Amino acid sequence: MHIVFVSNLYPPFSLGGYEQICFDIAQELRSRGHDIQVLTSTYRAGETWGDDGAVHRLLKLRSTWISPAASRSTAVGRSWVEVDWHNFRTFQHTLKALQPDAVMIWNGGHLGSALLWEAERYGCASYYLSDAWLAPILAQQGEESNVPLSRRVYRRSLAAITTRMRRIRSDRLIFASQALRRQYEQLGADVRGSTVIYHGVAAEQFGLQPQHILGKGADEARRVLFSGRISADKGVPTLVRAIARLRALPGLEGVRLSLLGAAHSAEFAHELAGLLTELHLEDAVDFLPHRPRSELPAIYSEHDVLAFTSEWEEPFALTLLQGMAVGIPVVSSLRGGSADIVRDGENAVAFEAGDPNDLAKKLAWVLTHPEEAAAMGRRASDEIRRYYTLEAQVDAVEAQLREQSSSPPTGGSARPRGASR
DSSP: OEEEEEOSOOTTSOSSHHHHHHHHHHHHHHHTTOEEEEEEEOTTGGGOOSOOTTEEEEEOBSOOSSOHHHHTSTTBOSSHHHHHHHHHHHHHHHHHHHOOSEEEEOOOTTSOSHHHHHHHHHTOEEEEESSSTTHHHHHHTTOGGGSOHHHHHHHHHHHTTSOOOOOOOGGGEEESOHHHHHHHHHTTOOOTTOEEOOOOBOTTTSOOOOOHHHHOOTTSOOEEEEESOBSTTTTHHHHHHHHHHHTTSTTOTTOEEEEESOBSOHHHHHHHHHHHHHTTOTTTEEEEOOOOGGGHHHHHTTSSEEEEOOOSOOSOOHHHHHHHHHTOOEEEOOSTTHHHHOOBTTTBEEOOTTOHHHHHHHHHHHHHOHHHHHHHHHHHHHHHHHHOBHHHHHHHHHHHHHHHHTSOOTTOOOOOTTOOO
16 A cells, blocks of 8 residues: 655654654554655754655644744744645645555644645545544534634635545544543544554564563662653652652662653753752662663663653553563553553552652562562563554554545545545
């Protein structure tokens, strides 16, 4: 099949797992003989490398996620109308030139809605959702009376340069977890007929590793690992406070924390430094720089427990899957998609998100019950290998794309002549 992927960001620049998953699926589908073309934004395009003719960095953004200075880059439009018009025309020209059998929209945040209108007119678009960016559009479609007057005027002005948007069909929606699907439903979106395709990890890369909690020396410090974006919504302040409480317990005074990843902002890094000073933890926390994915299994195996502490409704985190896959015991919150997979006491230990006392208690149990914790980690690894592999994810996406490429939208296909292959 000839397929176009659309995403606001695309590796090597990304903010989290969403963009990396898009990249992984594109690579795997190419290895199966499909022609995958990627349409993404020009944001930081000058810093990329390794792009070939299959990655088209042409779209503009309404704003960025980084800083006001970054938001003034040439990748960002001067107004919403400019972004919508530019992206609509760019996408229209891309479809005309490539004539794909299927289109998959990944993260469309900050790209504007006119691009989506053209995707629906084309007639074979699907949406792989790993955050809530599409929820407001789904909630408002067809409910003109619920749309503010300013937005109605804006839509009508866009209608002069685009076609009227068809309703996005719920059977074209793919969610990364049951939790995310419920979140969309609670926000007013029609999710009947939608599909859940869980993320997966490469089994050959994230296999069971030696469990540090069983093999550490008597004088070796116990080590807790956090991996991901270092920010408040990821629960890092809660984790730091839990470590302070943990180190106050007899026999756990030497516990160390490793923070693997980059700080969300300079402001948060400053706040975190102040918290470490306040709790006298400056010498108990190791900051590890971002590492290539190929190095992560070894890093996990150098620690006794992985703390997955997200306090926001995280759709379905790769970090959690990776940790469980390699067999490191995991202590996890149950916000968002983690509740789809974590079973307290069976494949991980659950704690109350945002509660440093409960987190310290659960970490202490893991560190003082190494045999039970290690067995739990092995059960988790076996479960990931059976149910949450990248291969299984690609199988499901491929089947969905085949079905949608051969199923015209209500009212008949609007694809250009010659697009069906």
